[in-house]
Amino acid sequence: MTEKTALNDLVGYHLRRASVFDLAGAVAALEPVGTRPITMSVLTCIAENPGVTSAEICRILGMQRANIVQFLADLDAKGLFRREADPADQRIQRLFPTEAGIAAAKDWHARLMAHEDAMLHRLNAAERAELCRLLGEIWMP
């Protein structure tokens, strides 16, 4: 039974409530392995795009260059990627996942998938796909 409030007319209200709900579960799912959702996203970018630069990751994830530093420092301290100077452009550091980084990316992704299976238990596969599509229509260019 949906409550009758002007907030329920607003997609943004539901978006925020659902996103906050998800975030709490995602943080809990990654907490046992000592990481967090954004850190996971950054590592995923490195694992899937060996040689990517931090500026490119920022463009992919929609974050500021200044703000990725802390997440890279975290991943670096865990030895999950290494930096290599680009021979053709001295400004650039290319990032490559280590073996441990590739394994961590897989493990962290699996933990988030398990969390989502629980979170989305009320939706069937078609609804889950439709939700992703509708959300993509909002934010994807």
Place this chain on the structure above:
Amino acid sequence: MTEKTALNDLVGYHLRRASVFDLAGAVAALEPVGTRPITMSVLTCIAENPGVTSAEICRILGMQRANIVQFLADLDAKGLFRREADPADQRIQRLFPTEAGIAAAKDWHARLMAHEDAMLHRLNAAERAELCRLLGEIWMP
């Protein structure tokens, strides 16, 4: 064309990207009238539930009692609601919207609806309703 990344498998990733995208637009939509989305949500609760307490608003919106203080102080400074002592329970302050508060709640809601019409231009009415339903299945109890 959807990019092929493990992040795209995650509903939470799309949720967060869409929510951040919406938030930027909602903040911009309310900026001309000097308010913000959470402040708007709190005022909406007061306008729709005259006599509501701050603790009740916190339960409705899913926030901590400590954190609503700043938003109420903001609304109070604008004269959009007034506090009344509850005769039967001295711990409680009941909150009532002023005339200006009722008008502001309507105006702010209209501004957000206009923002959402633009944000959701790729979705038809049925898709918009379906999106709200699917999001509700995630976060509503």
Place this chain on the structure above:
DNA sequence: TATTGTTATACTCTATAACTATA
């Protein structure tokens, strides 16, 4: 001029603990 990586800084929102006063 523009881009990269980085530091410093401020701001928003959130989470927790503690306190008082009431019930």
Place this chain on the structure above:
DNA sequence: TATAGTTATAGAGTATAACAATA
């Protein structure tokens, strides 16, 4: 004991400006 309202404080995430090095 439990709840309401509040203060203080810390944390996560974000945004902006600035800088040196390089293109």
